[in-house]
Amino acid sequence: MMWFMGQLGQLIGAGMFIRAMLPQWFIDQFYGHIEKYIHKLFGYFYPYIQISFHEYNTAESFGRSKAYAAIERYLSANSSTLAKRLRANVVKNCQSVVLSMDDYEEVIDEFNGVKFWWTSSKTIPLQQPFFSYRDDSEKRFYRLTCHRKQRDFVTNVYIKHVLDEGNDIALRTRQRKLYTNNKSDDFRSYHQKTWSHIIFEHPSTFDTLAMDPKKKDEILNDLLTFSKSKDYYKKVGKSWKRGYLLYGPPGTGKSSMIAAMANLLEYDIYDLELASVKDNTDLRKLLIETSSKSMIVIEDIDCSLDLTGKRKEKQEDDKDDKKDPIKEMDKMAKKKDKKSEVTLSGLLNFIDGLWSACGSERLIVFTTNHIEKLDPALIRRGRMDKHIEMSYCCFETFKVLANNYLDVETHELFPTIGRLLGETNMTPADVAESLMPKSDEEGVEVCLNKLIKSLEVAKEEARLKSVEDAMNKCKVEAVGEKSEDNNDQKVEKSDESSDSKD
Numbered sequence: 134m135m136w137f138m139g140q141l142g143q144l145i146g147a148g149m150f151i152r153a154m155l156p157q158w159f160i161d162q163f164y165g166h167i168e169k170y171i172h173k174l175f176g177y178f179y180p181y182i183q184i185s186f187h188e189y190n191t192a193e194s195f196g197r198s199k200a201y202a203a204i205e206r207y208l209s210a211n212s213s214t215l216a217k218r219l220r221a222n223v224v225k226n227c228q229s230v231v232l233s234m235d236d237y238e239e240v241i242d243e244f245n246g247v248k249f250w251w252t253s254s255k256t257i258p259l260q261q262p263f264f265s266y267r268d269d270s271e272k273r274f275y276r277l278t279c280h281r282k283q284r285d286f287v288t289n290v291y292i293k294h295v296l297d298e299g300n301d302i303a304l305r306t307r308q309r310k311l312y313t314n315n316k317s318d319d320f321r322s323y324h325q326k327t328w329s330h331i332i333f334e335h336p337s338t339f340d341t342l343a344m345d346p347k348k349k350d351e352i353l354n355d356l357l358t359f360s361k362s363k364d365y366y367k368k369v370g371k372s373w374k375r376g377y378l379l380y381g382p383p384g385t386g387k388s389s390m391i392a393a394m395a396n397l398l399e400y401d402i403y404d405l406e407l408a409s410v411k412d413n414t415d416l417r418k419l420l421i422e423t424s425s426k427s428m429i430v431i432e433d434i435d436c437s438l439d440l441t442g443k444r445k446e447k448q449e450d451d452k453d454d455k456k457d458p459i460k461e462m463d464k465m466a467k468k469k470d471k472k473s474e475v476t477l478s479g480l481l482n483f484i485d486g487l488w489s490a491c492g493s494e495r496l497i498v499f500t501t502n503h504i505e506k507l508d509p510a511l512i513r514r515g516r517m518d519k520h521i522e523m524s525y526c527c528f529e530t531f532k533v534l535a536n537n538y539l540d541v542e543t544h545e546l547f548p549t550i551g552r553l554l555g556e557t558n559m560t561p562a563d564v565a566e567s568l569m570p571k572s573d574e575e576g577v578e579v580c581l582n583k584l585i586k587s588l589e590v591a592k593e594e595a596r597l598k599s600v601e602d603a604m605n606k607c608k609v610e611a612v613g614e615k616s617e618d619n620n621d622q623k624v625e626k627s628d629e630s631s632d633s634k635d
């Protein structure tokens with residue numbers, strides 16, 4: 134035995150010596166050939182086929198392979214109970230853990246009475262860097278093994294089933310995201326991604342949204358019908374998307390409505406800042422890189438770009454925007470930084486051109502404070518299918534806010550508030566501010582009285598303003614009449630002088 138061990142040691146030593154003497158290219162070639170012939174020989178007797186799915190492949194140029202991710206989800210849901218060694222991925226802000234099979238594990242999946250073997254594996258490059266903090270040089274893959282006679286079934290049915298189910302699980306369990314576009318200059322020159330994102334967690338829902346209940350139900354039904362109409366859109370030959378235009382004064386709940394819509398349908402939000410988009414080509418690039426089941430939002434579309442042609446150049450004073458210093462500053466900044474060459478036709482193409490069909494199940498939402506400023510081409514039906522007016526607080530709206538903020542459905546002060554709301558305009562944002570208790574001592578009655586006071590102040594301010602406006606109007610008319618009289622006198626004089634000349 135000792136003699137045998139000694140001989141074996143010598144043989145291994147000699148093998149290692151010869152290997153060290155041979156150049157690396159020879160070893161690679163030699164092993165490559167041997168492996169090829171072994172596989173060929175094995176293939177004659179081996180009754181199974183194997184299909185590999187790599188984590189990164191050349192066909193999908195961006196990031197991880199979608200098929201690999203779908204298989205990972207499928208296996209973790211269906212087979213992770215069978216695997217003995219699992220890998221934990223922490224998701225949803227450390228709130229939950231998804232288990233997937235660890236490297237070199239094998240699980241058996243059964244579908245329609247047929248058995249399939251899945252193994253997870255990885256290839257490690259021969260020359261791995263000695264110091265490496267990341268394992269991105271390792272290439273992971275899943276290998277599916279099944280009987281040779283199941284070849285058609287596996288390619289036509291089973292793989293499709295795995296991918297569909299994996300994608301469904303991913304959609305159900307994903308964390309929703311709020312994306313914003315990076316500046317064109319950045320993703321052009323520094324190879325940055327086109328979109329950056331954070332986790333989307335907004336508490337607004339259709340229950341907390343204060344608006345006329347009938348109108349709310351109508352929007353809710355519209356959205357739910359849209360989300361279930363995949364086949365219908367296909368039948369009528371339309372791409373599966375819908376445009377919403379939300380308009381109304383600042384503080385009436387347009388952004389809250391967007392968040393409620395996204396929460397209802399569980400969509401991601403792509404908040405598109407048009408001023409950061411250099412031209413129509415970049416706009417298209419951004420569009421292509423949005424996913425399905427998402428909302429593309431352009432807020433304050435009238436301020437975003439000079440999309441309204443000549444009307445924009447008049448530089449009218451916006452009373453509402455003047456009140457809102459943030460929007461004023463925004464406008465000034467955009468005027469200063471006028472680098473964007475996105476045109477109205479580029480934007481129209483973005484909404485319903487050929488490229489817009491690249492994703493499906495998508496909402497495009499515009500908001501504006503001034504619907505009258507938008508080009509009719511931009512908001513015609515088919516582009517912006519549904520126009521929703523978000524308006525000042527009415528009694529129905531107030532009741533929802535009172536329920537949200539104070540947990541009251543009725544109160545003896547409600548009739549007074551209802552009357553005052555009918556007599557003056559106040560935004561839901563202002564009503565909500567009055568209703569919110571500012572200390573533990575402030576109960577329902579105090580808050581309702583605060584609101585009554587603010588409504589009375591607003592009413593008085595509106596009265597004074599209308600008096601001032603009427604006086605200004607009278608002054609302008611008086612000046613107008615005076616100048617008309619002067620003109621008439623001039624004409625008369627010139628007539629007289631021409632008569633005397635005659």
Ligand SMILES: Nc1ncnc2c1ncn2[C@@H]1O[C@H](COP(=O)(O)OP(=O)(O)OP(=O)(O)O)[C@@H](O)[C@H]1O
Nearest residue numbers: 341342343382383384385386387388389561562565
């Ligand atoms: N209809 C509403 N229902 C519930 N809350 C509302 C409503 N409108 C306004 N609010 C409250 O007022 C705040 C401001 O509303 P929001 O940002 O949705 O207004 P907006 O219409 O988007 O305004 P802007 O035109 O300035 O962007 C919100 O945080 C919300 O709390």
Ligand SMILES: [Mg+2]
Nearest residue numbers: 387388389432
């Ligand atoms: Mg808003």
